[in-house]
Amino acid sequence: MRIGLIGAGAVAPFHVRAAAELAGAELTAVCDIDEASARRAADLAPGARVFTDHRRMIDAHAVDAVIVNTPHALHPPMAVDAAQAGLHVLVEKPMATSVEDCDRIAAACAAAGVALAVGHIQHHLPDKVAAHELIASGELGAVRLIRDNRSTDYRPGTRSPWFFSREVAGGGALFNIGAHCLDRSLWFGGARALEVSASVANRFGSPVETDGIVRLRLENGVGVAIAIVSDPPTRADTLAVVCERGTVEADPRAGTLVRIDGATRMVREPSPDDIQIGFTAQLADFLDVVHGGTPAVPLEHARHVVELILASYRSAQAGAATAVSPIPAATR
Missing domain, CATH: 3.40.50.720 (NAD(P)-binding Rossmann-like Domain)
Structure with a gap:
């Protein structure tokens, strides 16, 4: 091809x-x-x-x-x-x-x-794949809570100017970095969101939001908390999934770890090639879709991520939680 x-x-x-x-x-x-x-x-x-x-x-x-x-x-x-x-x-x-x-x-x-x-590259990154496979094995029981902590840098001048255009980018840190966090949180949570509550901050003289906090309530009762902080003292990219019998953390720099009843074990060590592994797996998935396969990321999931970003903006502006529409019948 x-x-x-x-x-x-x-x-x-x-x-x-x-x-x-x-x-x-x-x-x-x-x-x-x-x-x-x-x-x-x-x-x-x-x-x-x-x-x-x-x-x-x-x-x-x-x-x-x-x-x-x-x-x-x-x-x-x-x-x-x-x-x-x-x-x-x-x-x-x-x-x-x-x-x-x-x-x-x-x-x-x-x-x-x-x-x-x-x-949505998160579905293909090795640390996330290892964590998702562990949860799917049933060893940890059902997912209860998800905490996603992500740092970024949205100071004007640190990235291309289009990132600071609401018309071109759609928004700021939530549209760019938040898309990753919402994607992986929904994937691990295993359901659509019913309700969104969000707060944002515009700092550094930026015309778009530089920081944000998003809370989700999923259809299956799983609670999600996402924090995106720009230019913090320490960098972070940690997805923590709290399950009935243990907690798993996925971090591209630390790898994938699980803690069960006071004991921690490494599920997958990080590798310098992990990002490339993810992009190669993503393209392989696309080739499979071309040949009739089912995509790793359903189109409705990708659509829902955009829906939730926009709902987050409405929630932040209103200062109140925002309900999310049920999935359209045409896309079921």
């Missing part, structure tokens, strides 16, 4: 190397409005063509599928253009900046008969 990468930002090398590692996949084109960035990514895939307009890449018939790795608000038009040209689509998280645009992407791919997957 000939793959075109649209967007040559920070994670582009992981996408390129994933294609190089998988049989049956070849990255044949890279597109970015910054030609120098596109060329740097293309240099990692000898022979890949370089474009500065995704429509020209599509019209060149150089690819069979695309990875949409662009600013959030650009996901829908680019994914729809690709689908209408008969190309399979892997779109990075968040799927879009509105629920309506999530539905627009899904409808376009369905109408064109092409595969669609959403790149």
